[in-house]
Amino acid sequence: MSTLSAQDENSAVPTGGIRGHARTEAEHAVEAALDAVIEWQGRQVAYSPVHGGLQNENWRLEVEGEQIPFFLKIPGAGSEAFIDRKNAHVAAERAGALGISPRIVHFDADTGIEIIEFLEGYRACTNGDMKQPEITSEIIGLYRAFGSIEPLPSTKTVLDMIDEHLVQTAELGITLPRFWSELMREQHSAQQALLAGGIDLAPCHNDPMPGNFLISDGKPMRLVDFEFSSNNERAYELAVMTTEFFYDDHRLAECVEQFYGAVCAQALARVQVCGFLADVKWGLWGIVNAKLNSGWDFDYHKYGVWKLHRAQSRLRDPRWGSWIGTL
Incomplete structure (x- = not known):
């Protein structure tokens, strides 16, 4: 983080x-x-x-x-x-x-x-800053620039991240929430659809915590903290950001247009599905972190379970099946 x-x-x-x-x-x-x-x-x-x-x-x-x-x-x-x-x-x-x-x-x-x-x-952005369209636009500009560099040494897609965390939960003897079986089934469906549609690999920052964006009046925004960066599915970069900041469908479509240059059903579906995968990934990450070190002044377990619940809520959207099918 x-x-x-x-x-x-x-x-x-x-x-x-x-x-x-x-x-x-x-x-x-x-x-x-x-x-x-x-x-x-x-x-x-x-x-x-x-x-x-x-x-x-x-x-x-x-x-x-x-x-x-x-x-x-x-x-x-x-x-x-x-x-x-x-x-x-x-x-x-x-x-x-x-x-x-x-x-x-x-x-x-x-x-x-x-x-x-x-x-x-400079100062770090806050959650409030993320509600401002100009801030969102600057972030997407940074992501587009970072995505244009040559491939990074590490390739780790969101699918790889989820698999890694599942191995960690097993090694640490972690019991996942009772609703995990439903998430696992739908995560597998999303994985199969994403792989069938083809992974669009690009260098990704992967961590849109507000504090990772530094701003100053009259100066360009700066991006920091590359600890979670990797070559990843390009849509994940936008998906984890829009999910993290609770953007509605209208804002999401605006972001997709700037990020990809146009809005189409496939791009929207890919971002929506990757948003689900992002919540699964960070949910597991939080639960694992809680087990690894209880000394950190943050309730990682609560954070992780909340993320998994939010992933589950996306499955209730009537468009979920069509998003999977569009990939």
């Missing part, structure tokens, strides 16, 4: 520690990360927490001799079960080269620790 989700005005001035004076476990982790940055050795560094990330520890850095602040991300325990760090780094580098994401300063492939530019004057 989001790494820069609280890059806002309240976190503008460091109030935390200074390198060499760590007191807490978290501060010691920051200083250990700083020790790995060779070009900053011997320099004074002030660091302060940036609040809002669900899984990662995030920090703002002020480095002696540098004109801009930086953003440090330390991955949370257990997050490696879902994330290909090297693939995420490649995705971030390519997005940075396009000018749609901040520049990467340091990356450790073994730990996933990353330092990037802190975008001064």
Whole structure:
């Protein structure tokens, strides 16, 4: 989930520690990360927490001799079960080269620790921002740009993601909700139809949490946090966004038109079915996360079950059968 989700005005001035004076476990982790940055050795560094990330520890850095602040991300325990760090780094580098994401300063492939530019004057989007058509339009523009880069090292479709989470639930001994049998049956039907229609692979960001979109008046939106990126079914990129923000049919059609260049029955059906698959994927993800680490300050199990219930509700739409048939 989001790494820069609280890059806002309240976190503008460091109030935390200074390198060499760590007191807490978290501060010691920051200083250990700083020790790995060779070009900053011997320099004074002030660091302060940036609040809002669900899984990662995030920090703002002020480095002696540098004109801009930086953003440090330390991955949370257990997050490696879902994330290909090297693939995420490649995705971030390519997005940075396009000018749609901040520049990467340091990356450790073994730990996933990353330092990037802190975008001064930017703030993370909120759920309220997502109701604004101009914000939606900018997001789709970023997704179209990111989808144009060369293929990423990792190919993982939403179907692969669901299969991965099901393996994890079995390995962890997780009991899924009683209504899972219905979801599993319809998920299989959706999978067969999508495969029969052909997977349209493209680089996808895959994580439209509002905090992953940074905005500033008069400046272009920036996209961050590529931990879940992969080559995926192109429609999933739009589907997970429109599902996440509860867009109605009218807004969905507008998004499909901008994303694909035109509205057609097949594109709409593909996005609708991928929206169902998105809720199944993130529902399973939440339930698995709850089992992996109970220390996170977020009710992942409740989140996951709610997502699965929402996937079930889509099956009640009288158009569900026609969407499957149109793929």
